[in-house]
Amino acid sequence: MGKAIFYHAGCPVCVSAEQDILHLIPGNQVEVIHLGTDKSKITDAANAGVKSVPALVMPNGNVLHINFGASIADLQ
Amino acid sequence: MGKAIFYHAGCPVCVSAEQDILHLIPGNQVEVIHLGTDKSKITDAANAGVKSVPALVMPNGNVLHINFGASIADLQ
Numbered sequence: 001m002g003k004a005i006f007y008h009a010g011c012p013v014c015v016s017a018e019q020d021i022l023h024l025i026p027g028n029q030v031e032v033i034h035l036g037t038d039k040s041k042i043t044d045a046a047n048a049g050v051k052s053v054p055a056l057v058m059p060n061g062n063v064l065h066i067n068f069g070a071s072i073a074d075l076q
Numbered sequence: 077m078g079k080a081i082f083y084h085a086g087c088p089v090c091v092s093a094e095q096d097i098l099h100l101i102p103g104n105q106v107e108v109i110h111l112g113t114d115k116s117k118i119t120d121a122a123n124a125g126v127k128s129v130p131a132l133v134m135p136n137g138n139v140l141h142i143n144f145g146a147s148i149a150d151l152q
Contacts, residue, residue, distance in 0.1 A: 004100055020134045024080055025100045058096045065143040 003031045007045045008054040010036040017054045017066050030056075079107045083121045084130040086112040093130045093142050106132075 006021055008014035018032060033041050035053060045055075049063040056064045082097055084090035094108060109117050111129060121131075125139040132140045 016138065017140060020136070020138050020140060023134070024102075024105055026102070029100055058099070060096070062092060062096050064093055064096060067141040067143065 002059040003029055004059055005048070005057040006030055006032045006054065007035055007041075007050050007057065008032070010034055011053075014054045021054075021056065021066075078135045079105055080135055081124070081133040082106055082108045082130065083111055083117075083126050083133065084108070086110055087129075090130045097130075097132065097142075 004025065006018060008018055022030065022032070033045070035042050035045060045053075045057075048057045048061070050057065050065075051063075052065050054066045056066065058064065080101065082094060084094055098106065098108070109121070111118050111121060121129075121133075124133045124137070126133065126141075127139075128141050130142045132142065134140065
């Protein structure tokens with residue numbers, strides 16, 4: 001399988017999710033693309049089925065759209 | 077950091093997302109809990125901030141809610 005691609009747009013939620021994801025997925029298995037600074041990739045993302053960011057496009061073509069919920073730490 | 081916890085409920089979308097996630101995250105870094113068969117864990121999940129499944133609860137307490145988009149393969 002190829003790499004997964006994590007698309008984000010640099011918002012605080014995206015960056016937080018990115019850090020979380022990258023803690024768990026080995027770095028050589030995921031490519032991170034910042035659509036805010038690399039606008040040429042937006043078409044690629046859309047063609048891959050990305051409807052919102054952050055999103056993780058799997059090597060098999062599945063797209064996992066990620067909604068970041070409230071952090072427990074923020075609630076305490 | 078401790079393990080992440082992947083909560084799901086056995087629906088096809090959950091199972092597909094589970095397979096995707098488990099391909100990327102080393103098995104010793106994620107615990108998988110099926111809330112459909114292990115209902116005693118539902119309260120834990122709710123207390124962790126899980127609003128929908130599938131969801132990935134990070135070791136730092138962040139909750140990533142996952143929406144599975146259409147598979148590219150399904151569109152072709």
